[in-house]
Amino acid sequence: MPLLEARDVVSGYGDAEILHGVDIDVGEEEIVTIVGPNGAGKSTLMKAVYGLIDCWSGTVTFEEREVTDLRADEVTGQGLCYVPQRENVFPNLTVRENLEMGAYIDADVREEDFRAAFDRFPVLRERQHQKAGAMSGGQQQMLALSSALMLDPSLILVDEPSAGLAPDLVDDMFDQLVGIRDETETAILMVEQNAQQALSVSDRGYVLDMGENRYEGTGQELLESEEVRELYLGG
Ligand SMILES: Nc1ncnc2c1ncn2[C@@H]1O[C@H](COP(=O)(O)OP(=O)(O)O)[C@@H](O)[C@H]1O
Ligand SMILES: [Mg+2]
Structure with missing residues (x-):
């Protein structure tokens, strides 16, 4: 059983359904990155997992305990923390x-x-x-x-850790995340625009597009996939 298991998560804002049934797993001490175009629903997924917005359907399980309907502060109390982008x-x-x-x-x-x-x-x-x-x-x-x-925490969700960093600091940030995982045994689920660099330090990755899972694999597999490269990593 993975540390975090999000299954068939449907969520959105008001009447607008943004996530149409998304699956994500994070194992103990894993670094997992979600990439995908702007507006794909990556940040929305983080917020739904963490309990800042409701899951309309689907389940989120953390350390074998269902947390789908818990509030964010309750989720934090369970050992799952969230670092928003802004x-x-x-x-x-x-x-x-x-x-x-x-x-x-x-x-x-x-x-x-x-x-x-x-x-x-x-x-x-x-x-x-x-x-x-x-x-x-x-x-x-x-x-x-x-x-x-x-x-x-045993897992942190980090939305775009490299956003707003000078280009020469981006690799440092990813190295720091690896260091944090290695030293504290904290698993990391991040969303990243710097997809190549993020996937290269990730155990696994997901491509999310239009609120749906498109690809998943090891960081290396996604980096080497011709389709993923062409469609999502800028060739
Ligand atoms: N607070 C909000 N209210 C209404 N719509 C939102 C809100 N936040 C994001 N959206 C919409 O949800 C969709 C997905 O956004 P988001 O999850 O931020 O995408 P990503 O993080 O992948 O760029 C976009 O169409 C965006 O306009
Ligand atoms: Mg975002």
Whole structure:
């Protein structure tokens, strides 16, 4: 049984059905990437899995427990965290306060949890007393990830971790994600526009198009598939 199992998920906004029955699995300690065109429903899928929007039908199972109808905060309590693409830090709080907020469910935030975050991203230690909103987009992304990790989740959903990063920082971000998985044994499900780079660090990947599964395979298989390359990876 995988860590996360989304089956036949149908969801959308108002009357608009966006996801028409999507399946996704994430295994323990796996890095899985969802790619696909703009508007395919990738972010919507993340929100449906995490409980920010309702699943109209289908099921989401996490650690063998059905979480389909749980609210996002309840899902977080189960050990599944989510890093949205935008507005993922509290700009008016300091870096350190942001990390404390990340651990809000955990009554005793331990100094070693801060140390782990600061060791991973030293710039956060340097800037721990500065407002998060004063940092660059890339630094905010590091903070958002670190805040999610404060609860020691077994899975994090990350929507476009490389969005807004300078091109020379994109590979660093993917290396950091691999490092996080290796060190903390946290599985990662991400959505990415930088499909080639993301798939190259992924154990498995999915192509989502128009709210439906199109292809799935190992990261390598998707990178080598002529169809996937031509249709989704820009040749
Ligand atoms: N809050 C929303 N309200 C209404 N429609 C939305 C909302 N968010 C996204 N959509 C629509 O849902 C579709 C899928 O969007 P999204 O999941 O963000 O795609 P992706 O992340 O793959 O680019 C798009 O047609 C988009 O316009
Ligand atoms: Mg999106």
